[in-house]
Each structure stands twice: as C-alpha cells, then as structure tokens.
Amino acid sequence: MEYYVTKNQKKLRCGITTGTCAAAAAKAAASRLLLGMSLESVLVHTPKGITAEVPVSLSFAEENRVEYSVVKDSGDDPDVTNGAKIAVCVMYLQAWKDKEFFFQSEEAPYLFLDGGTGVGRVTGEGMEQRQGQAAINRVPREMIFQAVREICELAGHTEELLIMVRVPEGEELAKKTFNPRLGIEGGISILGTSGILEPMSEKAIVDTIETQLRKQQAQGKTKLLITPGNYGQSYAQEYLGMDMTDSIKCSNYIGETLDLAVTYGMTDVLLVGNIGKLVKLAAGIMNTHSRVADGRCEIFVVHTVLCGGSKELAEKIMECINTEEILRLLTESKLCERVCKSICGKIHEYVSRRAGSGVRAAVVLFSENFGYLGETVNAKAVLQELKSEA
Secondary structure, X not given: OOOEEEEOOEEEEOEEOHHHHHHHHXXXXXXXXXXXXXXXXXXXXXXXXXXXXXXXXXEEEOOOEEEEEEEOOOOOOOOOOOOOEEEEEEEEOOOOOOOOOOEEOOOOXXXXXXXXXXXXXXXXXXXXXXXXXXXXXXXXXHHHHHHHHHHHHHHOOOOOEEEEEEOOOHHHHHOOOOHHHHOEEOEEOEOOOOOEEOOOOHHHHHHHHHHHHHHXXXXXXXXXXXXXXXXXXXXXXXXXXXXXXXXEEOOOEHHHHHHHHHHOOOOEEEEEEEHHHHHHHHHOOOEOOOOOOOOHHHHHHHHHHHOOOOHHHHHHHHOOOOHHHHXXXXXXXXXXXXXXXXXXXXHHHHHHHXXXXXXXXXXXXXXXXXXXXXXXXXXXXXXXXXHHHO
C-alpha cells in the first residue's frame, strides 16, 4: 500500500520511518518464532492512522531466535537512511542477560527492547533515554512493543522475550547525522513520531503554510497558532488547552511563516515550541534548521552571564551537547528562571521586529523534561485572543 501527499501541486510518494521498519521486522520475527509463520510482508499500524504494508526478509531462523529485516524506503524525499537495512531479532531472554539498559513494555512486561550494532547509544544526559540506553525514541518503542505484543497474544505467549534492533550500516550512516554532536555514539537513532515519512522540501513546506494561511484568511480568521512540529502541538493542546484544528506546523521556517502571517492579515500570532529549537530566535535566527545555524550554547552563555552566572558555569554550558543538559545546570545553579526570562526578552525583540507593527507576535517556551520555561511579555494576551476566536 502506497501513500501520497500533494505539495507544491506535485503528487509525492511518502516513505516509512526507521521506527516503522523496526516494528515490521519485529512483527515478522515474532510471527516466525512463536507461530511458525514465514512472511514476505506485514501490516503495521502507524500513529498517523495509516496501516502500512511493509516488505520483510528473513535473515535467519533458529530454535530460540529469529531475525527479519526491512530495507528503508524514504519515498520521494530520500534521507540519509534511505535504503538502509533495519534488522530485528526476537529471542527468548536468557537468565544471564543484563537488563539494566533494556526498555521494558508497560503493557506487556515480559517484552524487552535494546539496540545492537549500528544503533546509537546515549552517552550523556538530557535525552529522552537514560545514559547507556539505545537511541530508540519513545514512539518507535511503542510501535515495536505493540507489533510483537499482537503476536504474543495470538500465540498465548507470556515468557520473556528480547527484541534486538540493529542497523548493519548504522555506524557509517551516523557520521552524516548530528548524532555525534548530540552525544549518541555508535550508530543512528530509531526515529519517527507518525510512522510515515512525508517528503519535506523547503519550498513545499513554505507553500503548504501559505495555502493554509490563505484558507484561514478566506474564513475570516485573524488569530494564528503555530508550532514547529508534533511536540509543540502536543504541548499546546495538553498544557495550554488550545484547539489545534487550525494550527499550523511551521517546521524550521519561522521567519517565512511570520512573513506570510503579515501578508494574509493575521493580527495575533502565538508560537509554541521546545526551547532546543526556539532559543535560536534570541539571536535573530529565523530558520532554525541545524544546517543553517546553531549557536544554542552561545546564546545560553550570554544570558547566563547577564543574569550573574559564573565563568565556570559558562564554560560548562559551552561543553553541553543539548539544551536539556544546559537547563539541568541552570536549575542546579538556581538561574534557570532568570535566564529563560532574559532569553524570552530577546526573542520578543527579534520576533516583534520580524512581524512588524501590524502583528502582535508572542512565544511560549517549554522543555520535554522541564516543562514550561517562559513566555514573551504579550503571550497571555495573544493566548486569550486565540481562545476567544476558536
């Protein structure tokens, strides 16, 4: 089953994430191990609501373990992992296995998950995995566990199983990613928040944003909620109580989205997102993609010093590999609230300048681990305007 989207008046074929690949391979391996079924494809239910039929290939089958693999298909916008083999071995968990760094399923506590060759391992703090665990993100973990649990329930199986994900080319592929800078060593991450990989060219994204804004203008709307992606949308809905029906995902193109908001007559704009991306706005960086600019550590250092932080603290911040680690240092130094307020002040300055006098633009910052961090001076008023128009 193939899935398409239309962007910039072109029909583009979507691909699947590494998380979907791993879930498919895991399901096939469990089917062979527990049910004796040899499969050439499996169905995977993705968080996007699309059921993907994924081709699978048997690597080996032994009495106590089976491995299947999937060749990743990234669709019409191939990424660095396009064509990579994602292999998953499902095996009976031996008593001698050390479970310290394994992930364990909450719904099926007899299922454990880990990464093998070519799957990165977290070496620092601030990631969603603990230090020492495999770089398999939360949504892919849930997909993998769900896929194997389905087979276990069919087989009436409740013995402990270990699901091991490996990517033979992963270590080489990781050199082309930002994993080494994030403190993830030895391979790639298993990713995907929706399970489906949509083509993401810059022009297509900006054109899509413009189409959405044109539609809102035609409906008489003048208040706009934007988020960089899924995490921002989840936060805005869960913690701010926002209706996400007409919200817009701007990805990294914050400056372009603000420009379009002005063009299409928006009077109030609220941007909600993770500080790891939006802290760049405090330096006037309006395209937040890491290939355009970073500077996160430098921005935090400047505001830390302005808020009375020591030279020693500034040096530690410069050595951090992600913003979660920086926030931990600032919290321990009792400077987090002041630094975030200072950063929000600068963000307000740059965002207001880009939006111009005709648009009241506001920003709310949060962190996955630290929650709400701060907002620009006019955020509450804009939030109220958005809720009143909904």
